[in-house]
Amino acid sequence: MEKIKFKRVLTEQQGHELAKKHIGEEYIKTLITNDADGYDMYGNLLFKFRKNVIPIDILKAGVDNFKDSIEWTESRGAASGFSGKRTRADGSISNTSVGAKVESGVVGFMDKSAMIRYCRKTAFTKKYFDNYQEGLPFVKFVDEQYKKLCPEYYNRQKNIAEGTNQNYVIPDTSFTTVTVNKNFRTAVHKDAGDFSEGFGNLVVYREGDWGGGYFILPEYGVGIDLKNTDILFVDVHKYHCNTGFTNFTDDCLRVSFVLYYREYMYKCKAPKDELLRVKIDQGGYHRL
């Protein structure tokens, strides 16, 4: 297994200027296709990549059971290549922030947001609870690999997950949430909303004979070729994206999974207490 140190090839400012842009393979100086650990010049871990780790039946269980979470959405922000305010049909500007339309879903649990003001199961988890449960072996397998390969990050994340009300934690894991993306070429972005002391967990499922779709850390000129059964642990708080897909026909498929702990889930109360809180926040006597 190779340990590689990467020099910055872009300054922070140059990285920042790429945000929300779709970039190509010209930003890759080193393409990683085998097991490797990547560090910056200060010894900070950038990624750990392992090939052929996830048994195909476990990966397929994740794909088959979580695929129904995927829908067209405008909620992926900068990763979609656009984030701004929605323009209403009459031309006025709404306060709601939206991104470009992409196919994506969320499995597990969410904390309160501007639109939904209480912690909860995601719509998918509520509606397809049996599928959610059938897909758990996949989530648990990734969690075990995370523990094995990135123990420092894992332990911090597991600690906060154990301190969280268990109604909002994927059982026996350090995760609250799985984002599932279909054929989604992400623009340059940094992840937001996940636990800042944790590390990104990425898995890709592919169908069809297509190329490209490399995961890139453009500031370090490194690209990673994720194939079926591979796993990538990566610092998603650095700018990252995917390159475009080549020879991608209608029967091709790329499903990516991002497993994480949502940053503020430790604040979530038990559902019955969330209900009382939201009732008082939204229509309490003292607000009338």
Place this chain on the structure above:
Amino acid sequence: MKLFEYEFPKNEEPKDDTEITNALLYFTHANRDKFKKLCKKGMEVEYNKEELKTANISDFLLYILNKNYGEDKI
């Protein structure tokens, strides 16, 4: 005490199967204000000072409707 505290004590609260949903109400602006005023007035009649701390429209409407039209009408 550490400057940054990473230790989160284990959450031992029992699992809770409460599912939250909502029912929307639609008003004119004038009627919304009237609705809120009437709810507030009604709560002051129906609840004591301590109960008013957690009183809210959702529980109040259900309480009033149940009291007047529910199966357990007094």
